[in-house]
Amino acid sequence: MYSDRIRLTDLHNKVMPASQAAALIENGMTVGMSGFTRAGEAKAVPQALADRAREQPLQITLMTGASLGNDLDKQLTEAGVLARRMPFQVDSTLRKAINEGRVMFTDQHLSETVEQLRNLQIKPVDIAVIEAVAITEQGHIVPTTSVGNSASFAILASKVIVEINLAQPMSLEGLHDIYIPTYRPTRTPIPVVACDSRIGQTAIPIDPAKIVGIVISNQPDSNSTVLPPDADTKAIADHLVAFFNQEVALGRLTPKLMPLQAGIGTIANAVMHGLIDSPFHDLTMYSEVLQDSTFDLFDAGKLSFASGSSITLSARRHAQVFGDLDRYKSRLVLRPQEISNHPEVIRRLGIIGINTALEFDLYGNVNSTHVAGTRMMNGIGGSGDFARNAHLAIFVTKSVAKGGAISSVVPMVSHVDHTEHDVDVLVTEQGLADLRGLAPRERAQVVIDNCVHPDYRPALQAYFDAACAKGGHTPHILRDALAWHINAEETGHMLAR
Amino acid sequence: MYSDRIRLTDLHNKVMPASQAAALIENGMTVGMSGFTRAGEAKAVPQALADRAREQPLQITLMTGASLGNDLDKQLTEAGVLARRMPFQVDSTLRKAINEGRVMFTDQHLSETVEQLRNLQIKPVDIAVIEAVAITEQGHIVPTTSVGNSASFAILASKVIVEINLAQPMSLEGLHDIYIPTYRPTRTPIPVVACDSRIGQTAIPIDPAKIVGIVISNQPDSNSTVLPPDADTKAIADHLVAFFNQEVALGRLTPKLMPLQAGIGTIANAVMHGLIDSPFHDLTMYSEVLQDSTFDLFDAGKLSFASGSSITLSARRHAQVFGDLDRYKSRLVLRPQEISNHPEVIRRLGIIGINTALEFDLYGNVNSTHVAGTRMMNGIGGSGDFARNAHLAIFVTKSVAKGGAISSVVPMVSHVDHTEHDVDVLVTEQGLADLRGLAPRERAQVVIDNCVHPDYRPALQAYFDAACAKGGHTPHILRDALAWHINAEETGHMLAR
Numbered sequence: 001m002y003s004d005r006i007r008l009t010d011l012h013n014k015v016m017p018a019s020q021a022a023a024l025i026e027n028g029m030t031v032g033m034s035g036f037t038r039a040g041e042a043k044a045v046p047q048a049l050a051d052r053a054r055e056q057p058l059q060i061t062l063m064t065g066a067s068l069g070n071d072l073d074k075q076l077t078e079a080g081v082l083a084r085r086m087p088f089q090v091d092s093t094l095r096k097a098i099n100e101g102r103v104m105f106t107d108q109h110l111s112e113t114v115e116q117l118r119n120l121q122i123k124p125v126d127i128a129v130i131e132a133v134a135i136t137e138q139g140h141i142v143p144t145t146s147v148g149n150s151a152s153f154a155i156l157a158s159k160v161i162v163e164i165n166l167a168q169p170m171s172l173e174g175l176h177d178i179y180i181p182t183y184r185p186t187r188t189p190i191p192v193v194a195c196d197s198r199i200g201q202t203a204i205p206i207d208p209a210k211i212v213g214i215v216i217s218n219q220p221d222s223n224s225t226v227l228p229p230d231a232d233t234k235a236i237a238d239h240l241v242a243f244f245n246q247e248v249a250l251g252r253l254t255p256k257l258m259p260l261q262a263g264i265g266t267i268a269n270a271v272m273h274g275l276i277d278s279p280f281h282d283l284t285m286y287s288e289v290l291q292d293s294t295f296d297l298f299d300a301g302k303l304s305f306a307s308g309s310s311i312t313l314s315a316r317r318h319a320q321v322f323g324d325l326d327r328y329k330s331r332l333v334l335r336p337q338e339i340s341n342h343p344e345v346i347r348r349l350g351i352i353g354i355n356t357a358l359e360f361d362l363y364g365n366v367n368s369t370h371v372a373g374t375r376m377m378n379g380i381g382g383s384g385d386f387a388r389n390a391h392l393a394i395f396v397t398k399s400v401a402k403g404g405a406i407s408s409v410v411p412m413v414s415h416v417d418h419t420e421h422d423v424d425v426l427v428t429e430q431g432l433a434d435l436r437g438l439a440p441r442e443r444a445q446v447v448i449d450n451c452v453h454p455d456y457r458p459a460l461q462a463y464f465d466a467a468c469a470k471g472g473h474t475p476h477i478l479r480d481a482l483a484w485h486i487n488a489e490e491t492g493h494m495l496a497r
Numbered sequence: 498m499y500s501d502r503i504r505l506t507d508l509h510n511k512v513m514p515a516s517q518a519a520a521l522i523e524n525g526m527t528v529g530m531s532g533f534t535r536a537g538e539a540k541a542v543p544q545a546l547a548d549r550a551r552e553q554p555l556q557i558t559l560m561t562g563a564s565l566g567n568d569l570d571k572q573l574t575e576a577g578v579l580a581r582r583m584p585f586q587v588d589s590t591l592r593k594a595i596n597e598g599r600v601m602f603t604d605q606h607l608s609e610t611v612e613q614l615r616n617l618q619i620k621p622v623d624i625a626v627i628e629a630v631a632i633t634e635q636g637h638i639v640p641t642t643s644v645g646n647s648a649s650f651a652i653l654a655s656k657v658i659v660e661i662n663l664a665q666p667m668s669l670e671g672l673h674d675i676y677i678p679t680y681r682p683t684r685t686p687i688p689v690v691a692c693d694s695r696i697g698q699t700a701i702p703i704d705p706a707k708i709v710g711i712v713i714s715n716q717p718d719s720n721s722t723v724l725p726p727d728a729d730t731k732a733i734a735d736h737l738v739a740f741f742n743q744e745v746a747l748g749r750l751t752p753k754l755m756p757l758q759a760g761i762g763t764i765a766n767a768v769m770h771g772l773i774d775s776p777f778h779d780l781t782m783y784s785e786v787l788q789d790s791t792f793d794l795f796d797a798g799k800l801s802f803a804s805g806s807s808i809t810l811s812a813r814r815h816a817q818v819f820g821d822l823d824r825y826k827s828r829l830v831l832r833p834q835e836i837s838n839h840p841e842v843i844r845r846l847g848i849i850g851i852n853t854a855l856e857f858d859l860y861g862n863v864n865s866t867h868v869a870g871t872r873m874m875n876g877i878g879g880s881g882d883f884a885r886n887a888h889l890a891i892f893v894t895k896s897v898a899k900g901g902a903i904s905s906v907v908p909m910v911s912h913v914d915h916t917e918h919d920v921d922v923l924v925t926e927q928g929l930a931d932l933r934g935l936a937p938r939e940r941a942q943v944v945i946d947n948c949v950h951p952d953y954r955p956a957l958q959a960y961f962d963a964a965c966a967k968g969g970h971t972p973h974i975l976r977d978a979l980a981w982h983i984n985a986e987e988t989g990h991m992l993a994r
Contacts, residue, residue: 084936086934098970099968099969099970100968101938101965101968101970101972104935104936104938104939105936105970106934106935106936107917107918107970108918109918109919115844116933116934119749119847119888120747120748120749121749121921121933121934122933122934123934184755184845184846184847184888185691185755185846185847186690187690187845187846187847188690188845189686189687189688189690189841189845190686191686193683193684193685193686194682250617251617252616252617252618258681258682342844343840343841343844343885343886344686344840344841344844344845347612347839347840347841348681348684348685348686348841349681349682349684350616350681350682350684365913370969370970370971372969372975373909373971373973373975373978374964374967374968374969374970374971374972374973374975375968375969375970376969376970376971380918384885384916384918388840388881388885389840391616391681412870414973414975415971416862416913416916417916417918418916419881419913419914419915419916420604421604421605421606421877421881421914422606424618436613436618436619437583437603437613437618437619437620438601438603439581439601439602439603441598441601442601467871468598470871471596471597471598471871471872472596472867472869472871472872472873473595473596473598473602473604473867473871473872473873474867474870474871474873474912475598475871476870476871476911478869478870478871478911478979478982478983478986479983481870481979482975482978482979485975486975486976489975
């Protein structure tokens with residue numbers, strides 16, 4: 001009975017249907033589930049929990065690594081299960097509930113959730129639900145396509161449900177590097193000194209007596225929804241490659257660049273794709289999510305090692321990579337998100353962090369999360385963990401959205417996730433603004449000259465000129481600073497023509 | 498001839514008047530000077546430089562650790578010397594020039610300036626001017642009352658001017674711990690594992706051949722301008738002590754608390770004073786600037802060790818501490834600001850960071866720098882280095898300013914230095930808001946109930962209620978979000994009655 005998957009035979013009697021495991025989750029509990037960027041989430045138990053809640057209402061606080069696949073956040077939201085959700089999500093149904101104030105969402109730096117749990121600063125996890133490829137002879141848990149917060153959830157919870165997913169290949173075993181920082185006040189340095197440092201164990205070490213249920217599932221991860229590169233994302237990639245070339249010429253980077261991090265999504269993925277035809281080589285990644293571009297770079301002979309917290313692939317790539325994982329395995333490691341995103345390691349390694357902005361302003365402030373300053377999109381994710389401590393904090397976006405009705409470059413952002421102090425480089429398909437060492441007035445002109453769409457350039461220049469006439473280190477006219485957002489809300493177009 | 502102060506005899510012929518040393522600074526140069534929070538700045542050379550510029554115009558980029566004393570920024574501004582200034586200042590004359598766009602000011606996290614220099618990301622330092630108590634037998638520089646960025650400036654510059662300040666006591670020697678992170682890509686962990694870790698050398702190791710001039714000065718540091726506690730700052734301290742008591746009761750802190758950091762200024766100093774009569778003991782500090790309160794806590798038997806980057810004292814304390822430094826020396830260390838403020842160390846040690854806000858908003862965003870979103874006050878300083886990675890990121894402010902015409906608690910801050918993701922606790926004399934784990938709508942009510950002044954509470958509640966009716970994860974009415982700031986600009990009162 002799955003003896004290769006449940007190798008501690010004492011645990012065989014813990015196998016149960018998902019509905020029975022879900023019944024262990026009580027109303028009001030805080031539940032920590034595996035899952036990061038639609039990879040490696042527990043699947044059968046949350047589905048059973050949603051089924052149960054449709055009959056018998058219950059509400060929980062749900063913590064995960066990051067986003068879930070298989071429409072789980074949708075199902076749980078529709079069944080009314082989610083009272084509180086953290087630290088990230090990407091589901092449109094859940095997003096609507098968050099924006100209507102029906103689900104309390106705590107939007108956190110992804111490295112910080114388990115730090116707060118460990119320090120008793122937020123409600124403890126009552127029960128963990130972790131997807132695994134196997135349970136070892138010691139009763140330790142071998143994760144699947146993500147590590148996320150799974151290790152700390154399992155270690156900190158008093159009860160653990162394991163979902164053995166037969167759809168996840170056994171070859172994943174050995175890929176993970178489970179390391180948990182020691183406790184304060186005797187914490188020691190995290191010994192990662194390169195992307196390929198292995199500092200921990202290949203399974204999550206817990207007392208097997210805590211495993212209260214094992215569910216056998218057989219459902220693949222959702223595929224990524226990343227779109228292929230288009231002319232705009234290609235232009236963004238080209239601007240960045242030109243910039244990196246210049247940095248090499250100036251002796252600031254070598255042709256190996258520095259370890260790369262790329263946020264999830266179409267634009268960041270396209271930028272990484274752009275490196276395939278670049279002159280750079282022996283590249284490394286120290287990132288959160290490893291997407292199609294990671295494996296395309298491996299296949300192109302450009303990438304020598306990739307560290308992440310999850311692997312999320314398109315339909316095109318999924319079967320090919322997981323069907324032949326041994327081809328890549330020696331060049332890959334999956335870490336807890338606390339380590340993949342840890343400020344200590346990011347500052348030490350000197351990461352080039354490439355993340356997507358929703359909008360940015362004249363002075364280099366970036367909004368990653370809120371439409372019109374109010375409506376949550378997904379969450380800050382790891383972008384802040386990386387940007388604050390990166391060697392280069394780069395934000396990319398198309399210069400306009402909604403057919404040109406919205407400019408992504410605005411006088412003042414309507415919400416700040418990354419401050420002017422933390423942003424080095426901004427890129428749109430129009431061009432690249434290098435803000436390093438500049439005062440706000442200098443940044444503004446570089447942004448106007450390089451990043452804003454021509455349809456918005458005169459208006460942005462006029463705003464800046466008028467603000468400068470009024471004065472200030474960071475010139476603004478408060479009556480007009482958010483006018484573009486107000487116009488968009490009231491007329492559908494930022495310039496309200 | 499000062500043989501105890503210049504112990505490498507080869508250097509005795511480098512002694513010269515300040516005017517001769519200042520002549521080594523050429524128009525257009527980038528100059529790195531010692532000085533952090535009005536402590537340990539080079540004094541004679543910048544004064545001579547200002548004198549020279551009044552005769553013969555010249556402009557430089559001036560980098561320091563942080564703020565300078567002895568009105569140096571004022572003199573240099575009035576003499577037209579400053580084209581560009583970074584990373585911090587507190588001078589009203591310079592501030593005016595910055596806000597008029599006459600001096601380009603780069604307002605940086607204090608841990609990041611030398612990282613950018615080392616990585617060639619900003620213009621290199623052409624010449625360093627460092628105040629010292631002595632030059633050792635090896636030609637190494639022993640700093641005075643601050644380390645700041647002095648070590649990296651001296652190491653990275655090709656030319657170094659040393660100011661031997663006879664007014665600084667020789668007993669400062671041995672206090673400093675000079676450690677520079679190793680270079681990427683082979684950087685290793687910074688081995689600070691406790692406040693009292695000593696990991697470096699007591700002097701700045703440079704090739705003495707780089708010393709192009711030695712100036713003998715005899716001018717004390719300026720005294721701190723910190724005001725004594727008043728009823729409001731006392732109330733803020735009391736709220737924090739009550740909060741810490743509760744954290745101890747909940748098992749989240751011990752009576753030793755965690756290493757404390759306190760920003761410069763009257764409020765943070767008063768909060769630290771408030772710990773004298775608290776039940777806590779064996780306290781430690783891992784901070785930037787050590788102020789009067791540090792020594793008052795030592796004298797009260799409450800503090801066991803303090804690590805900082807500078808010592809800045811009032812007239813009352815200055816003579817007493819520096820006249821009898823051996824009394825404290827074994828319990829003190831001064832580090833480069835890169836290490837005192839390093840995210841790696843701050844996250845490892847689990848700092849309680851207490852910094853002053855200019856204003857904060859309903860949702861926990863903090864403005865530390867800009868009046869009405871435009872006019873620079875001082876700069877972000879180290880507050881971001883600490884808040885992002887602290888165990889507890891606490892911001893304190895009085896709830897109103899200008900006799901009640903300005904509320905420090907607003908619907909939307911006019912500039913963001915610390916985002917909602919980074920702020921744990923807000924305190925005014927009215928009370929304390931613990932934001933940990935809360936969604937934005939929850940935070941808002943806690944802020945209204947606890948922090949805002951009663952004169953502003955109904956208006957803030959009305960704004961929040963109206964915004965909630967409109968919806969969103971972070972409810973705002975963009976047309977009204979900055980209305981309080983606009984009112985203040987136009988009528989002198991935020992509620993424009």
